[in-house]
């Protein structure tokens with residue numbers, strides 16, 4: 561069992577945090593979530609934004625208050641064996657994860673954009689999402705199309721991809737909606753298999769049980 565306890569601070573939405581929630585659950589660590597009052601609590605965060613992970617020792621004494629989504633994810637994934645110790649093997653996962661993050665970021669930027677920039681982002685989303693699907697399908701096939709990206713167990717990129725495709729399976733906003741169909745995993749057999757494998761993981765049972773009890777989180781606030 562872990563020496564550490566964790567508090568995840570974020571808003572009560574999927575947003576940037578669903579991969580992290582999956583990682584913390586799959587790791588079987590002691591973690592809870594808090595939703596700070598915003599913007600009242602903004603200046604109390606080390607970098608002025610969320611997510612933040614408070615890492616405490618077994619006695620509950622805070623050791624580190626960590627910011628930046630991808631850094632937090634990798635700290636947890638490395639700590640609990642969801643990223644391999646070998647740097648090259650880890651980099652293979654991280655490049656796939658960053659590609660997912662980039663397409664997600666384009667979507668977020670699109671939600672705040674108007675006019676010409678908005679049209680540019682629709683084109684960018686289409687190009688990048690098309691590339692992403694071909695890269696991820698190739699990676700899943702390369703691993704024997706067994707529902708995992710690497711080997712035959714759950715890993716960091718499995719969880720990140722699960723969160724990503726689940727996010728986009730909710731109805732998309734405005735004109736990006738027509739492009740979001742590119743990421744409809746029910747039409748991509750390799751990704752459907754991944755989604756089923758993640759949902760069948762016993763280590764994630766608390767995550768899926770909580771989702772049933774609490775209902776799925778809102779995909780985004782930016783309507």
Ligand SMILES: N[C@@H](CCC(=O)N[C@@H](CS)C(=O)NCC(=O)O)C(=O)O
Nearest residue numbers: 575576602608609610611628629630
């Ligand atoms: N680079 C940061 C970005 C974090 C970020 O933009 N967080 C947003 C929520 S998704 C936030 O805190 N917004 C409220 C604010 O900045 O006041 C990360 O990846 O963690």
